[in-house]
Amino acid sequence: MYAVVKTGGKQYRVSKDDILKVERLPGEAGEIVTLGEVMMLGDGGDVTVGAPVVDGASVAAEILEQKRDKKIIIFKKRRRQNYRRKKGHRQHLTVLKVTEILTDGAKPKPAAKKKAAPKPEKAADKPAEKKSAPKAEAKPAAAGGKDDLKKLSGVGPVLEEKLNDAGVTSFAQIAAWGPKDIEEFDEKLSFKGRIEREGWVEQAKELAKGEKE
Template sequence: MFAVVKTGGKQYKVAKDDVLKVEKLDGEAGAKVTLDEVLMVGDDKGVQVGSPTVNGTVVTAEILEQTRGDKVIVFKKKRRQNYRRKKGHRQELTVLKVLEIGKGAAKKAAPAKKAEAAPAEKAEEAKPAAKKPAAKKAAPAKTAAAEKAPAKKAAPKKTTAAKKPAAKKTTTKKTEEK
């Protein structure tokens, strides 16, 4: 049996007892992790493709270690400009061992927990709501100042026209000196 799971923005084909390196996941060595974004599951009977995920199927894995990948050197250069930049990067990784591919807890249970926490958060947000209108009163004053700014832009155009005759006068002085 195999599965295609998505974690860290990448997709991995895994089977039971596989060891793979993925982008860092929370947890310490020995902890168990469930990967619930299963895109496809295959076995002897056939292949089941999700749209976008296969409902109710999870991959259970154990964290073997938290490590870092190889160093990647980023070097930028522009010739004849004396421009050189060198940076290094090491990605943090988690090494997983797949324990089981199969049915897991229904996804509907997790949103129910979030729904219970949401009313408590809404009650806390309602208290500072009285302070928010005071901030909105200050906002129209800023927009009025922004509306006055275009009037200032028209003034510099008049000054540029005044500079042109001044430039002609300086040229006449140069000819008189010769």
């Protein structure tokens, strides 16, 4: 059996156990979501076409992952106007695995509950553990002191102060950022994609080499 289901303004042909990426849906990994806009059902030679949807039909799917798609670049230019605008966009996606194709108003089976890991026994002599630091924690600053972060493209005194307040004081720290670090600092400091757009990591690597020399 297969179904044609609509979500996020797009239509997908799905069967049981198919994996598909759709526009972001609310929910956490492991949850079951129901897609109610079924446009068509097919079972061998028997095909049911909705008007516009098939009554009582739905598709149940398990959320495997919440992720972001590959980055696309939007560039606008006007001739002889000295006008250039460059922006990046990464679409939020949900990865689904189709578990059931339902008819006649049937409801999906609940997701299997995962067993919680046993709690470790508390040692009477052990002091209370400190809370873990936030995810977007800056790496230790270079021993040589603060670098002039204003040398990075698009960084002025205000952005430099924001970075310093977050614990970022050297080119070596920025040069060591990976995709997760970039995303965390981008959201934490509201840079709106500036880090990747301006190429701070590549610039920081070159500047860090110059500082060493």
